[in-house]
Amino acid sequence: MELDVERFRRYLDGIDVDGYLIDADSSEPDQRYVSQLDAHDPFVTLFDGVRTRLLIWGSDVHRAPNASRADSVHGPEEYGLDEILLEHEGREQKRDIVAKFLHSHDISSVAVSYRFPTGLTRGLEQRGIRIKAGHDTIIKDLRTQKTDSELQSIKQAQTANEAAFRVVEDMLRESLIRDGGLYLGEDPLTADRILDKIDQVALQHDCILDHDPVLAWGSDAADPHGRSTGQLQAQETIVLDLGPRHRGSGYHSDMTRTFLKGEPSPEATEFHEVTVRALHEALSVIEDGVSGESVHEAVCNVFDQDGYPVKRDGQDPESGYLHYTGHGVGLDLHEPPHCSPGDETLEAGNVLSIEPGLYDPAVGGVRIEDLVRVTDDGCENLTDYHEEMVIP
Secondary structure, eight states: OOOOOOOOHHHHHHHTOEEEEEEEETTTTHHHHHHHOSSSEEEEEESSSEEEEOOOOHHHHHHHHHHHSSSSSOGGGTOOOOOOHHHHHEEEHHHHHHHHHHHHHHOOOEEEOOTSSSHHHHHHTTTTEEEEOOOOOHHHHHHHOOHHHHHHHHHHHHHHHHHHHHHHHHHHHEEEEEEEEEEEEEEOHHHHHHHHHHHHHHHHEEEEOOOOOOOEEEEGGGGEEEEESSOOTTOOOOOEEOOOOOOTTOOBEEEEEEEEEEEOHHHHHHHHHHHHHHHHHHHHHOTTOOOOHHHHHHHHHHHHHTTTTOOOOOOOOBBBBBSOEEOSSSSSSEEEESSSSSSOOTTOEEEEEEEOEEEEETEEEOOOOOEOOOOOOOOEEEOOOOOOEOOO
């Protein structure tokens, strides 16, 4: 990851502060992005317009110089407090140390996000640091532009994703239909068996699923976030949506496919065919400078033409196309920009999921989701997986 230092500095100059401050562990995407340190315990990151400095408690202070993008790494002992004492005496001591850390680098004002700890905000203000809260957009904006190294990390997660889908598809292909249910070997093919196998495949590719997968069939699949339990059924659409995160880099991928074992109904077949057309129409619209709303409208128009209700401003149908078309993917599974009503503009370097679908309890659900990178004159599809629904 490369931080756009000049753009970040211009933003700080524009709001008249000396720096940007983050206090969180690395599960907070902004923290991971600016510091590039993977740490389970909270630590402080300061960007002063030129340099990135870390204030770290615990053993991470020793590995951080080589495991982060920091220009300098500091511990509490530099500011007159033993770490053991800090651990026992708590919050006021931490506030003292953070204030001393800032003053030592000539920082008297900082911008923070709305998630910044309220107690630390008050403590710093009491110690002479001016705080401007609620400044979240700058880092999110920086994160939308994926560098080549970030793209490579996303592709690693996508490799794991596709491997998991292949394993699930193989399980479905090897399954047999008995009394309407699916059996793998002598035992029922259940959601738990599939999800356990997905977890194994993800770990084999150094990925984890920190967002619950969507695995739904039958009427459950008519809910875009539905989940089914128990034995999978034949002749029913099976929606599988996975967003694994690569453990080394923290980047996600996102992908959905719809499978069906057995003979599909005419309605399910039509749902699938129209959804494929909608996906391809969306991909044909994407390029640098187009609005996310125009991508959503392209999908809505395909569904409209075939008589399906769609989700637009002021329209919230109970069946048909029930959600918006896509979102950014990176350190967050769902991040800007979005393909939905609004004024967001797509830029070359964005990585997006595009996920049209149709839903009806009488039919089930169908969703197909590809991961793409926006280019100057189109998009690069990062998904290399077929769109067929029926598994023989």
